[in-house]
Amino acid sequence: MSLRDKTIVITGAGSGIGAACARRFAAEGARVALVGRRAGPLLALAEETGGLALAGDAADSAVWEDFLARIRARWGRVDGLAACAGGLGMGAALETDDEAWRAAMRANLDTAFVSARACLPDLIRQGGGMVLMSSIAGLAAGPQACGYVVAKHALLGLARSLARDYGPAVRVNALCPGWVRTPMADEEMRPLMAAHGEDLDAAYRRVTADVPLRRPATPEEIAAICRFLLSDEAAMVSGACLTADGGATAVDVPTLAYARLERE
Numbered sequence: 001m002s003l004r005d006k007t008i009v010i011t012g013a014g015s016g017i018g019a020a021c022a023r024r025f026a027a028e029g030a031r032v033a034l035v036g037r038r039a040g041p042l043l044a045l046a047e048e049t050g051g052l053a054l055a056g057d058a059a060d061s062a063v064w065e066d067f068l069a070r071i072r073a074r075w076g077r078v079d080g081l082a083a084c085a086g087g088l089g090m091g092a093a094l095e096t097d098d099e100a101w102r103a104a105m106r107a108n109l110d111t112a113f114v115s116a117r118a119c120l121p122d123l124i125r126q127g128g129g130m131v132l133m134s135s136i137a138g139l140a141a142g143p144q145a146c147g148y149v150v151a152k153h154a155l156l157g158l159a160r161s162l163a164r165d166y167g168p169a170v171r172v173n174a175l176c177p178g179w180v181r182t183p184m185a186d187e188e189m190r191p192l193m194a195a196h197g198e199d200l201d202a203a204y205r206r207v208t209a210d211v212p213l214r215r216p217a218t219p220e221e222i223a224a225i226c227r228f229l230l231s232d233e234a235a236m237v238s239g240a241c242l243t244a245d246g247g248a249t250a251v252d253v254p255t256l257a258y259a260r261l262e263r264e
Contacts, residue, residue: 007077008078009033010081011035014036020218033078078126080130081119135177163238171237172239173238178208178244212248
């Protein structure tokens with residue numbers, strides 16, 4: 001029921017959730033193919049996990065022929081995909097030029113689509129699964145993040161379309177985390193830290209003050225959910241959108257003023 005002897009491709013594997021997935025999957029006996037733009041972190045992680053470092057742009061279909069040839073030469077097949085690559089897309093619509101828009105779509109949506117399309121033939125043969133990393137930004141709009149919000153919403157449609165078209169051979173699910181303590185999220189804390197004279201921990205407490213669990217997730221907690229979704233334990237789960245947000249999306253936003261009044 002674990003991932004033992006399964007070959008899992010992980011995009012965005014160089015840091016954050018992708019790197020945590022690689023470590024978790026490898027600890028359970030999986031063979032991990034690590035895809036990312038930066039060779040250095042991938043090589044270090046490959047040495048740590050026994051994985052295969054594949055440096056390149058996951059949104060570029062031309063690189064996948066080489067990636068898959070190397071994966072099959074080493075392990076013979078692909079059993080699962082964790083599409084964790086993402087980022088960019090900050091700014092409201094009037095602040096987003098064509099280049100920034102395309103970059104946001106490429107980083108979040110194209111990476112998942114191209115990776116999924118490349119891995120699908122193996123996954124169909126193996127009866128494998130995919131997890132596409134969306135966000136609670138795929139369920140509701142945060143401020144000043146037009147490209148990111150749109151791309152993460154689109155990932156839910158991609159997951160459902162893939163689940164519909166390729167079941168029963170392949171299971172596909174989307175995962176929507178809230179705040180996760182990653183290097184990317186740390187950078188997003190900088191404006192709050194500067195505005196309020198706070199350290200990083202205080203900034204995270206501020207952004208999760210109205211979240212029921214009152215804290216961000218760790219990358220390892222999100223990796224554990226990915227592990228479940230890719231394992232045989234989730235054999236009946238496909239086309240789902242699973243939130244991992246500490247309860248954030250359960251909160252009735254218009255009533256937050258009352259909760260804040262009680263705290264004052």
